[in-house]
Amino acid sequence: MPQVSFEHIVKRFGGVTVLDGLDLAVEDGDFLVLLGPSGCGKTTLLNLLAGLLDVTSGRIMIGDRDVTELDPKDRGLAMVFQSYALYPTKTVEGNLRFGLSARKLPKSEADARVQWASDLLQLTPLMRRKPSELSGGQRQRVAIGRALVKHADVLLFDEPLSNLDAKLRTEMRLEIKKLHDTLKPTVVYVTHDQIEAMTMATKIAIMNGGEIQQFGTPDEVYENPQNLFVAGFIGSPAMNLTDGRFAVHDGAPNAVFPDGTRIDLSAYPFKSSPKDGDAIAVGMRPEHFELDAPGALPGHTAFDLRVRMVERTGSDALISLDFADDQLFVRAEPDRAAKTRAGETVPVHYPTAKLNLFD
Ligand code: ATP
Numbered sequence: 119m120p121q122v123s124f125e126h127i128v129k130r131f132g133g134v135t136v137l138d139g140l141d142l143a144v145e146d147g148d149f150l151v152l153l154g155p156s157g158c159g160k161t162t163l164l165n166l167l168a169g170l171l172d173v174t175s176g177r178i179m180i181g182d183r184d185v186t187e188l189d190p191k192d193r194g195l196a197m198v199f200q201s202y203a204l205y206p207t208k209t210v211e212g213n214l215r216f217g218l219s220a221r222k223l224p225k226s227e228a229d230a231r232v233q234w235a236s237d238l239l240q241l242t243p244l245m246r247r248k249p250s251e252l253s254g255g256q257r258q259r260v261a262i263g264r265a266l267v268k269h270a271d272v273l274l275f276d277e278p279l280s281n282l283d284a285k286l287r288t289e290m291r292l293e294i295k296k297l298h299d300t301l302k303p304t305v306v307y308v309t310h311d312q313i314e315a316m317t318m319a320t321k322i323a324i325m326n327g328g329e330i331q332q333f334g335t336p337d338e339v340y341e342n343p344q345n346l347f348v349a350g351f352i353g354s355p356a357m358n359l360t361d362g363r364f365a366v367h368d369g370a371p372n373a374v375f376p377d378g379t380r381i382d383l384s385a386y387p388f389k390s391s392p393k394d395g396d397a398i399a400v401g402m403r404p405e406h407f408e409l410d411a412p413g414a415l416p417g418h419t420a421f422d423l424r425v426r427m428v429e430r431t432g433s434d435a436l437i438s439l440d441f442a443d444d445q446l447f448v449r450a451e452p453d454r455a456a457k458t459r460a461g462e463t464v465p466v467h468y469p470t471a472k473l474n475l476f477d
Contacts, residue, residue, distance in 0.1 A: 375442030401474030
């Protein structure tokens, strides 16, 4: 039985339908990330699960309990907000204890839980401080601690790292992941940051326009994006996508581009059966290209392409190349990029099985 399931959820605000029959389920211990651009409906979905919003129709289950009509406090959830939502007048300890105030626990049990969370999150030396005397990362740890002491079945996070600077974000990402690896709670986590999604999730639901575009493990959505939206959204730098047509040449399947460039798709693992003349888009990830192969590489498509520009970012470099009236970005080692000049022609190879074809 899934731990959290959304069953045919419809949510309307006035006349505007934001979610229109959404289905999604995750297992116990999963770390589900709801990922998508601003306005796609991910916070709405999280708030429906939390009980902060009511569904227009549909059912929300946690384990075997139908929680659709339950009060937020009766759902067995704990939530960490983007704004931390700490009480400014309470100390760290007071904030942690507040998470338990509605639960009428014996004092010894409450003490033990607060101690456990403060040890786990290294808050013990800070227990007497007020939130205004803490750094952003420390405040976020208090907010997480306040959620953990509840021993909730499901932990909800709403963009918890977006108010932190880049370095702290990386650190907190690791801490949250470590926490999940240790405690294995079921997590539903909202973000528009694909690095957070790829590094922390066991499952990602990619949303756009109130719909789930793809649901799967980080590897699945990265390696096998189901549609052009997912292909363009996941990956930084983004997947190269070039429009062309499917054509059969001498009995072999090919992708043909407007300038006549062709890719022989004989080694491509087709999942659908395009017809001669069908419009297709061909996707190639910048990091899958091979530069400097000494000759033909088995299983690869070879091109000789003219360099447009070289962009170096320090640890990494991107080379843009003319390709089929368009351009391709290829990721390269900085040393290799340093030797590359605009205007020269370079041999590049791409593993045919790693092409992504979209109709
Ligand atoms: P963001 O990353 O910007 O927070 P999101 O994916 O979380 O975006 P939601 O906040 O769920 O998106 O909003 C989804 C859509 O629903 C948006 O078009 C938004 O304008 C609309 N919406 C959200 N809350 C309300 C509301 N209370 N009344 C009317 N429309 C709303």
